[in-house]
Amino acid sequence: MSTQAATAAARRSKITPERETELYDAVLRLLREGGYDSVTMEGVAALTKCGKATLYRQWGTKPRLVTAALARRRCVVFGGIDTGTLAGDLREAARVAASHHERDAGLMEAVAQAYIQHPDLRAALRETVIAPEIASIDAIVARAVERGEVEAGNPAADLVAPAFLGMLRIERICEERFTDTSAMRAFVDAVLLPALRATG
């Protein structure tokens, strides 16, 4: 091992899990406050008193650092939902979505912005942010099929997850129509549940 490589390995090993969490938190804070463009290696280094060289050595590029921070966050919003009924699960998802939106609207906005502006980030964002949410909603529907609440093969089953996320995205664009946080609940009750029970 060259002296240089040994030094690099030693330095890298200095990043403890706590330190890593601190770095990721700084990335998410910058994302939340100023959007993707406001995240810079310099900014993260300054916030955490971490050497810029360490950031580059560990994560290589800004997209990789941001993706790692979002992936580590692991806050799959719809992940833990399991009330025992389809209506209960989807209503809980609507409730969680509304409170999450309020709590972390800045971060969600930054993710949406990065998604649109930086095609190189899309695959990573899909994998770390979008796919787990889709999988969680798919699981809600799959359990309802298993329980016999939804007929297997109902053509709406595959559309629930994208329709739910789409409605969530459009909600703010149509905000003059939805003056309270119950738009998602209304969507569940008036659109998704009837569609899922429409056949059979």
Add this chain to the structure above:
Amino acid sequence: MSTQAATAAARRSKITPERETELYDAVLRLLREGGYDSVTMEGVAALTKCGKATLYRQWGTKPRLVTAALARRRCVVFGGIDTGTLAGDLREAARVAASHHERDAGLMEAVAQAYIQHPDLRAALRETVIAPEIASIDAIVARAVERGEVEAGNPAADLVAPAFLGMLRIERICEERFTDTSAMRAFVDAVLLPALRATG
């Protein structure tokens, strides 16, 4: 009238409707090709051989110029649809959305980007780009209520337009799930139509 004001009025009057169309086309071309950030007063001036001073005098700011260009475009995608039945109208909207998406994905992407990045543009974009589409879909549903196809007061009625636009927005994010252009058609048939007929 001061000499200065008279000169300004004379200059302004030199912008013929044809010239205006040419300027708006240049704005939309820049938007389509490089997104909102690539639209500059300099770029539009260079493309059209128009004086930059004229652009500033006439439109004041870039957001106002972009908004005017989008508003003049007047291509309300769902505007002319009237097949005589609810299913026919919504299926036609799905078909038009798919072909429009393909044809003008670059411009739609640029509008979405501008919407997210530039809060000062949002009100204008809502009014010129989003509201007319929502109104067109609302009109489809309203006609179905008049014809008795949908019960008045069906709680899904108000949600059709946002759900449709939301699904359209999310479609590309979930594109591995929707490998053809029929996702919107499936959404109409399996989700919207059953929901609209679910009560009553």
